[in-house]
Amino acid sequence: APTAPAPGQSTPAANTAAQTGPQTVTVKSEPSQADWTKVCGKDGGSGTDICYTTRDFVSDQGQPVLAVAVYEMKNPATKQEVRVVRYLLPLGLLLQPGIRFTVDGQQGTAGKFAVCFPNGCFAEAGGVDAGVVAAMKKGTTLNVSVQNQTQREVTFAVPLAGFGKAFDGPAMDPKVLEEQQKKLQSELEKRSEDMRKKLEQPGAAGAAPAPKP
Template identity: 60%
Template structure:
């Protein structure tokens, strides 16, 4: 797997809940192509299973359906995303490619729907000594793959991207950009990521860019710190899951009626 595929799952269980933005249930998988050689990086946790997709609400053609944990696009196809709450800001991570001995850095962040469910991950790659920049995305399952994606900053020109592979966690897409595009991201307000659902309707994820420039130009996060953040996040997720399970079990027990036989009054002699 590439540096992105093998290392980006830093928020494992959160990003893994990829959902379908579609009017039909069920994933569509792309034909995988051989990714570049991986760079050295701490091992990431195994992705969790995706949320179960529910069929869309009938009678609303052209509007993506709502998954069990998902988001619904309005009639204009625009979906405004919010940063994943557990991440304080954009994160920059660097590593060395052993085959070329070049440093590879990516600046990344995860985004969620209004319901707080993860629907998109973005990573902008910078390889030392190369003018080309690579933009990579993790998108929901259930999209049309052949049209690929388009992405632009605010009202600027669009760049094209292609899907590389679909996994149970979502579909990976990438496109080539340059320093001019990165500079636009630093100064811009919104990154628009456009794709088509299974019935061919265009959906646009609107991604806030606040803090991107500071992270991109700043120092990278220590891989050991990143690994520790992963560990703490997984522990927090497990704690929340256990607490929710306990509440549900407690509520179920309280709702169960007392099956004891009522006392019978003893008649007076």
């Protein structure tokens, strides 16, 4: 049976990570979303007011990369306040190490992966201190660090512009939100269709033409 490496003995994966080092991926906001979106509702059972402020982010090529949502739950009766930061992250990451996020290099906050779906994995940090949300409201960049399958640290650099204004502002009208979601869906479908057409073009697969006899 294979034995675990002795302490200090590096594994091939660790060697790879050491050679390649951490990687930073800068993302930008989803073009079809004008700003962060704040949505509020009330939990019928407990009477808790629940608001979340969210935004989707894409790569330079416009491919969806991750989504951020900051939840704030207030119960008027018990005077309890709970904040949760939730992420939808790409598939193919190591789940066990969880995530870590910082704002502009301040002290980091740890989070755990909760569940994965075909479109990505949800990770969250529950019971987040009010100071973390305050830092996000004033901050410039949210750095979300994860590990990929080769144990290489990957950090997504997420722009925070507009977050504070949306978080403290009024909730979006549900009808407007529905329209925005429809627009986003049609935009994603159009992109998928464009990608499919490109792939169907001759030579798109990168195959070299056969030499003439």
